[in-house]
Amino acid sequence: MNKRLISFLLCLMMLLSLALPCFATEDTETGEEAEVLTPDLKLRSAEDFLKFAENCRLDSYSTDLVVSLEENIDLSGLNFDGIPMFCGTFLGNGNTISGLSITAEGSALGLFRYLTETALVQELNVVGTVAPGGSRSQVGGIVGHNSGILRDCGFNGSVSGSEQVGGLAGVNTITGLIENCLIQGEIFGSHSVGGAAGDNSGVIRDTTNRSQINITAQQNTVRISDITLDTLTNSEAANTVTDIGGIAGKSTGVVRGCTNLANVGYRHIGYNIGGIVGTQSGYIVDSHNYGQIHGRKEVGGIVGQMEPATLIEYTQDTLQILQNQLGTMTGMVNKASSNAQTNASQIAGQIGVLRDKAETASDAVKSLFKGEIPDADAITAARNTLSSTIASMPATMNGITAAAKTTLNGLSSDLQA
Numbered sequence: 001m002n003k004r005l006i007s008f009l010l011c012l013m014m015l016l017s018l019a020l021p022c023f024a025t026e027d028t029e030t031g032e033e034a035e036v037l038t039p040d041l042k043l044r045s046a047e048d049f050l051k052f053a054e055n056c057r058l059d060s061y062s063t064d065l066v067v068s069l070e071e072n073i074d075l076s077g078l079n080f081d082g083i084p085m086f087c088g089t090f091l092g093n094g095n096t097i098s099g100l101s102i103t104a105e106g107s108a109l110g111l112f113r114y115l116t117e118t119a120l121v122q123e124l125n126v127v128g129t130v131a132p133g134g135s136r137s138q139v140g141g142i143v144g145h146n147s148g149i150l151r152d153c154g155f156n157g158s159v160s161g162s163e164q165v166g167g168l169a170g171v172n173t174i175t176g177l178i179e180n181c182l183i184q185g186e187i188f189g190s191h192s193v194g195g196a197a198g199d200n201s202g203v204i205r206d207t208t209n210r211s212q213i214n215i216t217a218q219q220n221t222v223r224i225s226d227i228t229l230d231t232l233t234n235s236e237a238a239n240t241v242t243d244i245g246g247i248a249g250k251s252t253g254v255v256r257g258c259t260n261l262a263n264v265g266y267r268h269i270g271y272n273i274g275g276i277v278g279t280q281s282g283y284i285v286d287s288h289n290y291g292q293i294h295g296r297k298e299v300g301g302i303v304g305q306m307e308p309a310t311l312i313e314y315t316q317d318t319l320q321i322l323q324n325q326l327g328t329m330t331g332m333v334n335k336a337s338s339n340a341q342t343n344a345s346q347i348a349g350q351i352g353v354l355r356d357k358a359e360t361a362s363d364a365v366k367s368l369f370k371g372e373i374p375d376a377d378a379i380t381a382a383r384n385t386l387s388s389t390i391a392s393m394p395a396t397m398n399g400i401t402a403a404a405k406t407t408l409n410g411l412s413s414d415l416q417a
Contacts, residue, residue: 037089039068049073049097053083059116062088069124075099082113082144092124092153100128100157107137108144108170109161117175119148129158136162138170140197141183145169146176156184164198165189165249167211172253174360174367174382176202177375184210191242192249194278195260200248201360201385203377206257209246213264240296241270243278245304246289251280252388253381258287265294272297274304281307281388283380307388319365326362333358336414354396361389 043049055061065088076099102109109132115121126142138144139161142153146169155167164170167183176197183195192198195209243249246260255276265273272278275289280303289301298305337351364386367378401415 037066037091039066039091041065041067042070043067043073044070046073046075046078049075050078050080053080056083056085059085059087062086063118064088067091069093069095069097072096072098075101075128082109082111085114085116086112086121086148087116087118089119090121090124092122094123094125096125096127098127100126100130102128102130102132104132105134106132107135107139109138110140110142110144110170112143113145115143115146115148115150115176117147120151121149121153122151123153125154125156127156131158131160136160136189137164138198139165139189140169140171141167141185143169145171145173146178146197146202147173148175149177149179150181151177151179152181154182154184158185159187161189161198163189163191163193165193166197166199167195167209168207169197170199172197172200172202172204172248174201174253174364174385175378176200177378178202178204178207180206182208182210186212186215188214188216189241189249192278193241193243194245194248194250195262196247196258197251198249200251200255200277200282201253202381203254203256203375204247204251204258205254205377207247208259208261210261212262213246214241214244214270215263215266217266217269243272243304244270244295245274245276245278245280246291246293247276247287248280249278251277251284252282252385254283254285254377254384255280255287256283256285256377260289260291263292263294265299267294268296270295270297272304273299275301277303279303279305279307282384323362323365326358326365330355330358330362332414332417350396350400354393354400357389357393357396361386361393364389 041052043052052067067088068091072095075097081104082102097111100111108114110130111126130139130141132139139159141155141157141159142150150168159165159167165187167187168178168181172178178196181196187193187195193213195211195213196204196207244265246262246264247255247258258276260275264275273293273295275291275293276284276287284302293299293301295304333351333355337355364382367382397415
């Protein structure tokens with residue numbers, strides 16, 4: 001082969017390499033180019049993973065961080081209590097983290113304890129057990145408290161807790177999105193228990209549950225330590241399981257295109273048991289249940305109890321006024337809580353519930369106030385959560401006022417203000 005031909009072939013190879021895209025792939029559904037992220041950190045061993053988890057104790061560590069799981073990792077026999085906080089992007093690449101075993105006491109527990117609004121976890125499979133002690137609230141197979149995105153993920157194993165217990169997430173907040181995920185294994189808890197999420201205020205979409213939920217008598221036992229002020233004030237019977245669903249235990253958000261293929265509940269035990277959602281005041285669209293559903297009261301193939309909801313349309317001026325008023329209200333409630341702490345612990349607890357509702361409403365307003373949001377389901381979830389929260393506030397206020405009259409006259413005047 002002569003030198004001219006060799007030179008020509010080399011030039012042709014260089015031109016072809018330049019023509020090939022090295023930074024993007026085409027999204028087959030939209031036809032648009034999808035960005036391929038360059039990882040800042042590659043995890044190839046359990047040692048790598050544990051070091052990464054330890055570094056996530058600082059919120060700033062994972063901000064804008066892109067992590068890529070390059071190999072399957074087995075955590076069996078290792079001391080691991082969950083990644084404390086994650087704010088970046090975690091690319092699972094279809095790999096599996098197995099041997100997960102979380103038994104520490106506390107709340108907001110899972111492979112990740114907290115995922116923030118900026119967090120994305122995709123194409124990650126998790127196998128193991130999450131069975132904490134102590135308060136045992138906000139317990140999930142992948143995340144305890146989710147404000148970010150879980151996409152194309154799977155969990156296979158056992159999850160148990162007290163309240164807000166889910167196969168993927170204990171709590172899915174207003175900004176949380178769970179999409180195209182699969183849950184397998186078994187899940188059980190006392191209040192707000194679901195295949196995907198225990199308590200959903202955001203969006204759960206195109207997700208399938210194959211995990212059995214509270215299907216034995218033993219799994220439907222409520223411990224005295226599991227009974228909290230919230231369960232006392234919101235449940236018909238605090239000493240029995242409530243709000244159990246194939247996809248979500250409770251939902252004020254959006255559940256769209258989801259499927260439950262497993263059994264939910266045990267015969268003659270529990271209130272508000274549903275094939276898709278136990279108690280819902282949000283939206284359920286194009287979702288199907290194929291499992292057997294059992295309970296004592298308020299039992300349904302799709303929904304156990306569907307609560308009435310008020311639909312309110314907000315203009316920008318109304319949102320501005322509402323945002324200011326909710327800020328003022330939060331400050332006044334904090335003042336009332338301070339006055340009550342030294343005189344009435346019961347009232348302080350109820351005020352805490354009211355404060356949480358005010359903050360939830362405020363978060364929903366902020367979500368709507370950002371302007372146009374591309375995801376229509378996220379808008380619907382935020383608006384419905386805001387409406388539902390505001391509608392529930394008067395009943396809580398009435399209960400606080402009634403208790404205050406018998407314990408502290410000064411607190412009553414604070415609340416009336």
